[in-house]
Amino acid sequence: MFRSLYFWTLRLAGHRHAVRYMAGVSFAESSFFPIPPDVMLVPMILARREEAYRIATVCTVASVLGGIVGYFIGYFLYDSVGLWLINLYGAHDGLAEMERWYADWGAAVILVKGFTPIPFKIVTIASGFFQYNFPLFVLLAAITRGGRFFLIAWALRRYxxxxxDFIERRLNLIGAGLLVALIGGFAAIRLI
Structure with a gap:
């Protein structure tokens, strides 16, 4: 299953609109979509290593813009769209705990959670809901998402x-690991 999906994604990475599609996924993931952009970012960089940093830049900018939409969902639309999304991802019960984290550690919450498999949309919506300083939120989102995507770009360009070869030889194991990490990210939200 993972092998055919992997090679399909590699072929898609060569499509002339692939960067736009990845930008759309990255934007949507930061505000409402459940799948992280890494599923497109990694194969795209493997297929176009000479464009690794341009691809990471597009992914970062799209993610931060999507994060701004998520912030505004939390700030202006929490009672309707925001609450629905938070409940959809099972994070409503952990919102009070997250509010304490924001009060105690603020910037660290955004920086750490933006770099982990925990869905970034939870952070963006919560940041708006808790009315976290907007310019600081944008800066922190750019740092954490850029750090993550540029680290991937550097590693894949360099190695x-x-x-x-490692991915292709252990594709089922890596695919299962990514699936576990994604499910673990959603489970971590429920435990917050």
Whole structure:
């Protein structure tokens, strides 16, 4: 299952609109979509290693813009759209705990959670809901998302062929690991 999906994604990475599609996924993931942009980012960089930093830049900008939409959902639309999304991801019960985290650690919450498999949309909506300082939120979102995507770009550009060979030889194991990380991210939200 993972092998055909992987090679399909590699072929898609060569499409002339692939960067736009990845930008759309990255934007949507930061505000409402459940799938992280890494599923497109990694194969795209493997297919176009010479464009790794441009791809990471597009992914970062789209993610931050989507994060701004998520922030505004939390700030202006929490009682309707925001609450629905928070409940959809099972994070409503953990919102009080998250509010304490924001009060105690603020910036660290955004920086750490933006770099982990925990869905970033929870952070963006919560930041708006708690009325976290907007310019600081945008700066922190750019740092954490850029850090994550540029680290991936650097590693794949630098070590692309061995990484690609490793991925292709252990595709089922890696696919299962990514699935567990994604489910773990959603489970972590419920435990917050």
């Amino acid at each position: 692309g062929p061995p990484v690609q």
